[in-house]
Amino acid sequence: MTETAIAEHGLIGDLHTAALVTTDGSIDWFCSPRFDAPSIFGALLDDERGGRFRIRPAGPHTSTQLYYPDTAVLITRFCGADGIGEVVDFMPPQDTAASVTHRIARLVRCVRGRIAFEVLVAPRFDYGRRPHKAILVKNGAVFVANEISLALHPVREPGDEHLTEAHVDGGDVRLRLVLTAGQARGVVLETGAAEPPREIRLAEFTALFDTTVGWWRAWLARSTYRGRWREIVARSAITLKLLTYAPTGGLVAAPTLGLPERVGGERNWDYRYTWVRDASFSVSALLALGFAEEAARFGGWLGDRIREGDGGAGGPLAVLYRVDGSSDLAEESLAHWSGYRGSLPIRIGNDAAGQLQLDIYGEALDSVFAADRAGFGLPHRGWTAVRAALDWLGEHWDQPEEGIWETRAGRKCFTYGRLMSWVAFDRGLRLAAKHGRPAPVEDWTWQRDSIYEQVLNRGWHRTRHAFVQHYTGDELDAALLRMPRTGFLAARDPLWLSTLDAIGADLVTDSLVHRYDPAASPDGLAGSEGTFSLCSFAYVDALTRAGRLEEARAAFEKMLTYANHAGLYAEEISPTGEQLGNFPQAFTHLALIDAAVTLDAALG
Structure with missing residues (x-):
């Protein structure tokens, strides 16, 4: 067999x-x-x-x-x-x-x-x-x-x-x-x-x-979504609930390990943990569907992690945790198993837990901000933890890092990490102003504005007419599709529209989006990978916000055809249409919900 x-x-x-x-x-x-x-x-x-x-x-x-x-x-x-x-x-x-x-x-x-x-x-x-x-x-x-x-x-x-x-x-x-x-x-x-x-x-x-x-x-029945794509959105919501560890509210990235991003390749990871990034994105998606209790549970989980402040080299937050909040994630290989269709190594644990990924602070603060807007408020202990996180970020955002894609080819000044650092300070300032909380407002404002100027001066590539992956190259990065969603630039700003066109030309094939080009931007791993379904749905969201509704709807409907028979998505899609990577992946279903809600609202 x-x-x-x-x-x-x-x-x-x-x-x-x-x-x-x-x-x-x-x-x-x-x-x-x-x-x-x-x-x-x-x-x-x-x-x-x-x-x-x-x-x-x-x-x-x-x-x-x-x-x-x-x-x-x-x-x-x-x-x-x-x-x-x-x-x-x-x-x-x-x-x-x-x-x-x-x-x-x-x-x-x-x-x-x-x-x-x-x-x-x-x-x-x-x-x-x-x-x-x-x-x-x-x-x-x-x-x-x-x-x-x-x-x-x-x-x-x-x-x-x-x-x-x-x-x-x-x-x-x-x-x-x-x-x-x-x-x-x-x-x-x-x-x-x-x-x-x-x-x-x-x-x-x-x-x-x-x-x-x-x-x-x-x-x-608690879902408030009544849009065009109720069945697939409901299935994605159920899938996210299935991937939530009830005792803590932590959301695992996927229930599996070792499923390859390329069959026979080495990009085989253990995803059975809670990533601060993925779970933070879940807050806005769940709130958009009316699942406030789940969003609040994760908010409590995240607050505990910030207050513990044991993220190691990454500051107050680690990149990922076990579902109980512990961070003992040393990576090892299962040498006695053959792997999915011979894909080796089979890793358990995940060394990305020890990386420096600056974007997680923006995602975490954005989720706190979204929960506050939904009426959950921010207790004093939570605000104290936010201040500590931003104080740390103020001293560390301007340095190389491993980035959102957890590359293993050395640290770089990733534009997305800077973008989300801007989000962190921006949301902190908004929360302080709204609630009259004590904060070093002048310092946070300076930090936020400095990041903004740096991204515009160093993240923008004049020849490519686009924001690029990192400051020392001209490669593109689909992570930046979230830029208009953060409010860093307006969705129809000429700088962003030019970036969207460049991503469409270089990373998109008929609705399927590569997160970046490993050949042009080496990531420390051998071989290529499939298109990233998270990015494909983020592309739909970006097209929608740019007012390109016909393109967005066509891309979204095409992406729905890549779901399996039960409405589930893995991490990636191969050149033959085969699902690849850990399965089902929370990130993909979160992005599907975001795209569906945004597009449905725009279509009216």
Whole structure:
């Protein structure tokens, strides 16, 4: 077998962790008890040694996959020679404190005819590095690996024993489940179970399904978006919620690691953490949809990080954190796995945590400003933290850095980092004026204005007639598509319109946008990469603000065709249209929401 294509997955989760389910009924990625824990199922990155939890018909079949409307409940439908069946997958939401217990519920149904389903539960604990035992017990099965355990609970009715055949195969458990039209059974896999496996009656399982569906529909009903693209915006909102760690409010960049930006290349990163940048962008996107509670939760998470002030060389803030707010993210490689289609190395942890990326201060302060405008206010402790962050930035913004794209070719004076430093001081000044808070206004004003003049004098390239990536070259950078959104320049300022044209000519191909050109601007890594879907949606936003609505709408509609069957996006799109990079990526879905809201409002 070979690894399933990145796009051939749906996502389920319980607000603590998440699982990817293939269109052939296999869970081939799942970490527990939280997003950044070691994997239990990892066939996505090694088909032979990664482990999986698969339910599919025994014979030849075709399959399709969809979400139950307005929920995170996933349905995989199978058509075989003798009948039609489906597997309904979900994880009951846990909007509570951290827990080691998490449930994957899998309902198996025969819709028409007769189908024999094969069930394989093959965990591989700790990225496949920890051995385990599989044991059949009276009412199910258990998998034990030292202090880690799984319990497999059967969903069945009295007298069902003749329907199933179960046996242990090494460290795996295999079952055969034969159903006829109208019958429904299933299994529940529980991590960290406190009790032995037990039989679950179908009525109890159905109630769990109904509760989960009701939870998601009640949550989505809070959305205030009534625009043209409600379905895809709702799916993006649900995806962002699935990527949020409920105990802290932190948003992970993606639930996966090691998925390549170029198949066979080395651009393979661990994204199961909370980036200050990504999560800050989520505040405006969530507020635009009416999800104020989620925006407030992240605001609290961000405030805690600023007050802790342990960002190391990067100042009061680190670039990224674990979902619990800790920053132990030393990078290492999984040498024993083969990688997605041979893409190596497979990194866990992320050394970008120790980089200097000045833009995060602008993004953080912009999110604080947006939350304040939404009525959340800024408590005294929060203002004290803001002042400390800006005091640090005032002494450090005028130096080389690694930049938004986390390059590994040495520090440079990136224009985007300077732009967002301007945003930080600008938002700090606005907050101080609005609330009458004590602040070194004269110094902050000088800092803000100095950055403005520097960007205009050194970030603007007279030959290219555009703002460029850094001060010592003429390469373009799609990160600067956010310039008019920040208010640094008006969206129809001639300097910005010229930059937008240059980006369109150099980095855009039929709505697909490269973040930069690695050949022209070496980033310390070998090979090329696909187009960046975040940038593609940011391009739509920039076109809209520039008044080029027909172009913007065409580009947006084209981007919608690159979503997978379930409305999900990875990080990048390859030259063949294949989804690449970690999946699904929060950044992409955030940018989609921003573009949809901006474009819809402009169209009227």
